[in-house]
Structures are given as C-alpha cells and as structure tokens.
Amino acid sequence: MIDPFLLAKPFLHFLDPESAHEMTLCALETGLVPGQPRDDDPILRVQLFGRALRNPVGLAAGFDKNGRVYDLMAAHGFGFAEIGGVTPRPQRGNPRPRVFRLPADRAVINRMGFPNDGADALETRMQRKGRSPIGVGINLASNADSADPAADFVALATRFAPYADYLTLDVSCPNTANGQVFLEPERLADLLAQLAAIPWVSAGPPMVAKLSPDIDDALLARLVAVLLDARIDGIMVANSTRARPPLRDPAASEAGGLTGVPLMASSTAMLARVRELTGGGVTLVGVGGIASGADAYAKIRAGASAVQLYTGLIYEGTALVTRVKRELAALLRRDGFGSVAEAAAAAAT
C-alpha cells in the first residue's frame, strides 16, 4: 500500500513549515492520519522513569507544544511523547518566518522561541484528556521576558507534576534571550536547589535536564557534576544546535537551532560522553538526528534507555517510527541482546 504521507508530502512541503505543521496537527486531531501497526516486538519493551512502555521511541518536544495530540501518538507507534515546551504565560515567540526546511540535508532550522498557549491552557487540555495510553513527559521552559526564570520552572514543575511521567527542564533552548542561562553551573545548581525545595518533590515525577550540544567538554563535565550532585533522575541529550556542520541547503544560513540528520553524530558523541561522566547512574534519553533504526541503536549503545525524534517525521511521516522500531529490533537480535536495557547497559563495557 502506498504510504499516505508520501501522497500528502508534496502539498505539505509546498506550504511554509508552520502552516504544514498546523495542518498536520488538525489532521491528527480529526483522525485523518492513518495509524501505524501497534503490535510492537516484545524485545522493544522498556521501563522509563517508572513507567512500562511498549517501545523506547518517543516524540521529541516541540511537535506538540500545546498538548493537542500527545495521547493520539500511541496509534502512530510511539512509546511515549513529550509535550511542550510550555511556559507559565502564553507566548507568541519570535517573528515569522522562523522555521525552515533543509531538504537537501534532511534537516530543519528553527528559531521559534517557544510560542505556546501557556500553562493554564495546557493544564485544562490535559485535565480533559485524562490519563494517556503512552508515557508522557512535559517540557518546561521560562517565559522569554521573565524576570525570574528559576521561579518559572518551580511554578511549572509544581503545577504539572500530577500530569506527567517525567518533567524535562529545558535549559538549552538557543532561541530566547534567557533560554540558556542555566547552562552556567552556579545558576543550574541554584535552580536545582529551588526545585528540590518543592515539598512534593521526592514523591513527584522524575526530573530530566535537557542539554545543549553547543557546550565544550569542560563545561559539560561541570554541568553533569552539578546534575549528579542534585541527584537528577535523567539527562536528555540533546537540543538543537547553533553549530553549522557542512550543509548543502541554501537555508543553512538562517539563524536558529539546527535539527535532523546533521545533528546525529555530534549528539550521539555527546551522549556517550555523558554516559561516561555519569557512570550509568542516571537514565539517559538520546535525541538528535534519528532517521533509522541504526541511528536509534547507536544512541542506545551509547547508553540511552530511550530515544526521541522529531525532524525525521517532517521528511518521512510516522512510517519512520515503524521503520525505526523494526530495524532496531533486528539490530538488537543481531548482536545477541534480549532487550533495549541490556544493550544500553553494555555501553559501560
């Protein structure tokens, strides 16, 4: 059968990326996007942040900023989905155009700056939807004009704890004035101390820090030390990059964060380094440039308990999720692993 996404793709890619994205969300909401097979290979089952998932492939933050479709992603093959980034107050983000496709590189550059409906709207939507059939992470971010970004994170974490299997602290957004202030170790330590002081925190959902690939090894080591000190539950590697590896597409000169295939090698190398620095004591999630099962497997072999993807969907639709899972299962078996966790644990040896 012809993949319906391949029929829709010329039309979607004729539109500007944000209009195409809005159309995709509407099509998902109205059930117009055919689902993917749901009979996941048992070898793909994982435990992530205390929840049993039928596979380790998650939807990365940024696709479902306002919590419109995360629960529907079960039918499209994902094992979990990350909502957001959400900020306390609604935010318009940067002026358009602010998202650019780089088809020649299978990449995207975005400088959206967290446009989202804000915490009230997301909470109302999540209350209406009830418990999700797949794992749910919520990606938290401070408002671009916030006078106290740490207070934003504390308010969001307090508010969204009841709704999430894990909470991601996005301290690595390259597209807002204060998106990366917590990449300064002292400020990160202070933020984590404020979060640890929330009364429910020890009984609340695990907290995950999402790192930027644009930091040097010395800073990475200092940040990881701060995260370990604060007993962070997870580290997500990585967000989009300001770096510009050799690219072919003319849109490469646009400002913003680069995602997709050109991010695969650097984000996986960084993940392996974080695994080395953490010694296996922290759950790792690998994200950046996944376009095949081999890419997902490389991140798992570098120590990731689960992976996420976004940009690949723009070029291949949700059939990518099915292909990644099929290829990943075959690679696990080829190398004699009985599970994703076994392969991730082997990163130490």
Ligand SMILES: Cc1cc2nc3c(=O)[nH]c(=O)nc-3n(C[C@H](O)[C@H](O)[C@H](O)COP(=O)(O)O)c2cc1C
């Ligand atoms: C349009 C767009 C918006 C994004 N928005 C967010 C966001 O709000 N918060 C966040 O942590 N990451 C955001 N990301 C980054 C992704 O979650 C992911 O880390 C990155 O795209 C690398 O994965 P990929 O190569 O599979 O896309 C965004 C990415 C894109 C392409």
